[in-house]
Amino acid sequence: MLHLSRLTSLALTIALVIGAPLAFAAQPAPAVAPAGTAATSKAPLPLEELRTFAEVMDRIKAAYVEPVDDKTLLENAIKGMLSNLDPHSAYLGPEDFAELQESTSGEFGGLGIEVGAEDGFIKVVSPIDDTPASKAGIQAGDFIVKINGAPTRGQTMTEAVDKMRGKIGQKITLTLVRDGGTPFDVTLARAVIQVKSVKTQLLESGYGLIRITQFQVKTGEEVSKALAKLRKDNGKKLNGIILDLRNNPGGVLQAAVEVVDHFITKGLIVYTKGRIANSELRFSATGKDESEAVPMVVLINGGSASASEIVAGALQDQKRAVVMGTTSFGKGSVQTVLPLNNDRALKITTALYFTPNGRSIQAQGIVPDIEVRKAKITNEADGDYFKEADLQGHLGNGNGGADKPSGSGGKAKAMPQDDDYQLAQALSLLKGLSITSGR
Incomplete structure (x- = not known):
C-alpha cells in the first residue's frame, strides 16, 4: 500500500477487485490469457523479441560483475513489464500483496502519507489524519527530495518507499520542498497506522x-x-x-x-x-x-x-x-488485483x-x-463600541428581550471552522441556503 509501503502509486482504489471489494484475498488466481483474449488471442508470439529477451538474460548471467540467479532476473523482468504500463499498475510480491489486503481493513504500518511520482520526484498526494505525517505538518503537494539524507531523484518509487519503511518507533528524516521554497527537514517516527475513516x-x-x-x-x-x-x-x-x-x-x-x-x-x-x-x-x-x-x-x-x-x-x-x-x-x-501463485498478484489498470x-x-x-482556496483566518476585534444598552436609564426592550450591553457575550467554544477558511465558507453557504429555503 502507498502508506509508505512498497507499492508505486495512488490511493486505495488500487485495492479494489471490481464489484467485490477484498475478494482478491480469497479468489484463485485467474488465468492470464482471458484478460487479453479479445485483442491478442490471434496474434503470433513475437519470436524475435523473445529471442532478444533470452539473449539479454544469458548475457547478464555471463558478464554481470556479480552473479545473478534466474529467479531474480525473471522477477525484475515482470516488474519492468508492469512499471511501463501506467503509474498504477504493478507486480505485487508476497509482502506487498499482504500489505495491500491489510491496508483496506484500516490498520497498517508506516508514516501515514499517500505518495506518487512527478517528474522523477516523490510527491506527497495527501497526509492521512491523525498519523505521524499529518502531526508533523507534512502537506499535500510537498516533494520528498531526500530520505535520511539520500536524494530520491532518480530512484524508482519502490526504492524510495522501501527506504521510508522500517521498524515501528524508528525515526526517519525526510527533506521536503514546499511550493518551490527552500528544502527543510522533518523528523518523524514510524507507527502502526490505525485510520478511522x-x-x-x-x-x-x-x-x-x-x-x-x-x-x-x-x-x-x-x-x-x-x-x-x-x-x-x-x-x-x-x-x-x-x-x-x-x-x-x-x-x-x-x-x-x-x-x-x-x-x-x-x-x-x-x-x-x-x-x-x-x-x-x-x-x-x-x-x-x-x-x-x-x-x-x-x-x-x-x-x-x-x-x-x-x-x-x-x-x-x-x-x-x-x-x-x-x-x-x-x-x-480503476485497478483490478489479480492473484497469482505463491501469494503474489498483479495490480493492473482495467x-x-x-x-x-x-x-x-x-x-x-x-x-x-x-x-475556495485555502487561506488563513485572522480574527479581528469588533472594537469597543458603546451600545444603547450601556446608556444609563435606557428604555427596555418592548418585546421583553434581555438587554445586551457591550462585553456581555461570553467567549465561544473553539470550533473547527474558526481556523479553517474553506470549512467556514461551506458553513456560510449552507446557512444562506437554509435562510432562503425557509428551513
Missing part, C-alpha cells in the same frame, strides 16, 4: 460535518451511523451537512458507491468502461437516502483522489450538493470510471462549483 460532529445547531479520511470496506456503514448521530445530537432535522473529502486519497469503489447512496434517492452513481467484460459496470442508487435531502456542501482539494472524486462527481452531477474547494487530483482509472453525466475524471479532476 469517518469522523463527525455538529459545527453548530442544525449544521453537521462528516469527514471521510479514506474509503475502507466499512465506510458506507460508518457514514450511515454518522448521519444518525448528527440527527440525535441535533435533536431535530438538520439544516445542512458538509461532507469533507479534502486530502482523501480514495479507497474501495464499493464504499464510495455506498456513501453516495446515503445522500440520493435515485439515479446513476458511477459507471466503468474497459476492455474486458467484467470491467464494465454501472452502480445506481437503491433509494435508501438517509440524509433527509437537507442542503449539502462537498469539500474537495488537490489531495482528493479516486473514490473521493467518484463521490464528489456523482453528487455534483445529480445536483444533490454544491462542490466547493479546489480542483481534485484527477485519478479516474477500466476508467465516469460520473453520471459521462465525465471522465482521468488527468482532469473534479472542478468545484465554487472555488
Whole structure:
C-alpha cells in the first residue's frame, strides 16, 4: 500500500477487485490469457523479441560483475513489464500483496502519507489524519527530495518507499520542498497506522460535518451511523451537512458507491468502461437516502483522489450538493488485483470510471462549483463600541428581550471552522441556503 509501503502509486482504489471489494484475498488466481483474449488471442508470439529477451538474460548471467540467479532476473523482468504500463499498475510480491489486503481493513504500518511520482520526484498526494505525517505538518503537494539524507531523484518509487519503511518507533528524516521554497527537514517516527475513516460532529445547531479520511470496506456503514448521530445530537432535522473529502486519497469503489447512496434517492452513481467484460459496470442508487435531502456542501482539494472524486462527481452531477474547494487530483482509472501463485498478484489498470453525466475524471479532476482556496483566518476585534444598552436609564426592550450591553457575550467554544477558511465558507453557504429555503 502507498502508506509508505512498497507499492508505486495512488490511493486505495488500487485495492479494489471490481464489484467485490477484498475478494482478491480469497479468489484463485485467474488465468492470464482471458484478460487479453479479445485483442491478442490471434496474434503470433513475437519470436524475435523473445529471442532478444533470452539473449539479454544469458548475457547478464555471463558478464554481470556479480552473479545473478534466474529467479531474480525473471522477477525484475515482470516488474519492468508492469512499471511501463501506467503509474498504477504493478507486480505485487508476497509482502506487498499482504500489505495491500491489510491496508483496506484500516490498520497498517508506516508514516501515514499517500505518495506518487512527478517528474522523477516523490510527491506527497495527501497526509492521512491523525498519523505521524499529518502531526508533523507534512502537506499535500510537498516533494520528498531526500530520505535520511539520500536524494530520491532518480530512484524508482519502490526504492524510495522501501527506504521510508522500517521498524515501528524508528525515526526517519525526510527533506521536503514546499511550493518551490527552500528544502527543510522533518523528523518523524514510524507507527502502526490505525485510520478511522469517518469522523463527525455538529459545527453548530442544525449544521453537521462528516469527514471521510479514506474509503475502507466499512465506510458506507460508518457514514450511515454518522448521519444518525448528527440527527440525535441535533435533536431535530438538520439544516445542512458538509461532507469533507479534502486530502482523501480514495479507497474501495464499493464504499464510495455506498456513501453516495446515503445522500440520493435515485439515479446513476458511477459507471466503468474497459476492455474486458467484467470491467464494465454501472452502480445506481437503491433509494435508501438517509440524509433527509437537507442542503449539502462537498469539500474537495488537490489531495482528493479516486473514490473521493467518484463521490464528489456523482453528487455534483445529480445536483444533490454544491462542490466547493479546489480542483481534485484527477485519478479516474480503476485497478483490478489479480492473484497469482505463491501469494503474489498483479495490480493492473482495467477500466476508467465516469460520473453520471459521462465525465471522465482521468488527468482532469473534479472542478468545484465554487472555488475556495485555502487561506488563513485572522480574527479581528469588533472594537469597543458603546451600545444603547450601556446608556444609563435606557428604555427596555418592548418585546421583553434581555438587554445586551457591550462585553456581555461570553467567549465561544473553539470550533473547527474558526481556523479553517474553506470549512467556514461551506458553513456560510449552507446557512444562506437554509435562510432562503425557509428551513
